[in-house]
Amino acid sequence: MQSLSIPGNTNLDNHLFEMVCATIHRNNKFICLCIVAYIPPNACESEYMLMFHLMEQLCIKYEKTVLVADLNMYSANQNVQCYYEYFITYCGFRQCNNICNCNNRTLDVVLTTFSSEDLQVAEASESLSCIDPQHPPLYVALTNARECIARSQHAARPFPATLYPRWNFAKADFYSLYIAMSQTDWNAVYEAGSVNEAYVVFYDLFYKALDESTPRKKPKVGGSRYQYPEWYTA
Template sequence: MQGSRLGLILENHPATQMAVVSPFVTQANIDSTKNHITLNILYQNVRGLKTKTKTWTMNLLLQACDIVAVTESFLDDTVEDAEISGGSWSVLRRDRGSPCGGVLIVARPGILLQRRRELETDSGEDLWVSCNIQGRSMFICVIYIKPSASDEDYMNLFCKIESFIFDLKGLVVILGDLNLNSASYNIVCYYSYFVTLCGLTEHNNIVNTHGSILDVVLVQEHVETIVSDTEGMVPPDLYHPPLNIKMNIRTAKHSDRLEPSNISNSKDWNFRKLDYETTPYSNVYGILGCSFDCNRCTTYARFSEIRSNLKACIPEAYENYIRRAESNIKANPLGFWDYISSLRVKGGFEPNVTLNGCMHSGVDAAEAFANFFADVFLSEVPKLSVDEVCLNDDKLHGTVISIPKFSVADIAY
């Protein structure tokens, strides 16, 4: 009784009121309902933590979010985890080893982070962690790619993620600074393909003071995600506003009925024990007939008409596309070669050309391309020389143009 009375007095005492209501807690501060949980992640490019550890620690103790993801930490072996953990937050980091770069993730007590080194690139700055929040598995990655990164650096990251992302059983969240504004044109194009291929959705629409967006917030599943600007852990960088990422995640719940395999691989129908001979298929067809508009002649006629029109349009559309491409090259050959040259300037991928069964690359590819089309280009300016035509009547070549007759009206001034 005395202990309970003392606790009540301390809770209501002004000196201890802040300790009661502030986030100095020993467990995760996650809002949850019966079927959903709300997870708050703070992301910031801090541009160095070595000289800001005091501000960082103070804000971490007062922070209401659940997870903090950081890029450009600038940390090395001289800074211990205890200096940035606030005493109770768990810390996972990947330092570059040089004065710049580096990424880290910290999580509130109660959220157990596990580093997944097998998902990381060998020489990049991507940190993958997994955690389980109230029965829901999550994979969180924080990435930093330096502005001087090569196309190979980008492709190593993209291809690595593509190789395993569909095998991950859980929600995937990718945060970071990819510096796409300084990447080559090919990388920017491939990034759009990468996001679509992996089923990722970009949720960040917060622009910096210069009117651009440098940081990405990619979520794989269809999860309600709200990204807003916030104060951050340290004074913000003008190019990287701190982001508060609020995610409303549906929790896993037990299902009393057996789900098909296309919903969950762990719950599958066993057709091997089915008695195919005595199964009343009429019942199945009846259910399908009640649920779908099947076996309707009018419906099929409409479908057949649309399909026929589509089949007729595909070859025509393809021919029009080829015709426009050829016409554009003919009308503006300089633009075509400018585009080819720009690929080399922007660090584009080295093209390969196959000619007569041989593969050519680099300069050899350009030579093979030029040799193949040599016959359609004149090697020199044509000469309108009647005398030369008469002298070489039996050995006419492409540089001589024979004009038997023309009038003054045919000449364009």
């Protein structure tokens, strides 16, 4: 949470919503980020927006996320409810809790980027505290943890800084670059089957236009005098 961008001099301790985040690992291998959140009924719009803003930043950092929350959306205003739909789309979430309470309503959400084959939700047969009939205890199971780890290991990872393509923009032919960009057929981006595929297609086309108009920088011989561990980022 400390690495998140918080507007102004906002003190989270003074806000109504509560949020706990933890990364889940198995055999020292990352599986997912888990977020547990609560916001009381009749909270104002600014409370919701700040909470969604923080969650969006977390979802950008972690591809696999599980959000278990009591958001009390029934008491939120129209602006919040509309933004909530955008929030779900932006984070790539799906709601997978179909367990109803004593009033045949679903107050608690379980939002996740996992597929229905990888994560399932059921009503828990046991609870750690007295059961609130408005909020039945939930059992969230990651059914294919081993397969999820294997897929994440084969997923695209950021390149080391030394492997990033570096263009010398001081010698770029910007007119040719503008022409190349305007003549590029971007339809393949819109036809992509997923956000990740669209991302790859877009940058393939963009880098192709850059290579046609901008020379690459020659790699430096010898290492930098600043040596950082591989996990360090500026």
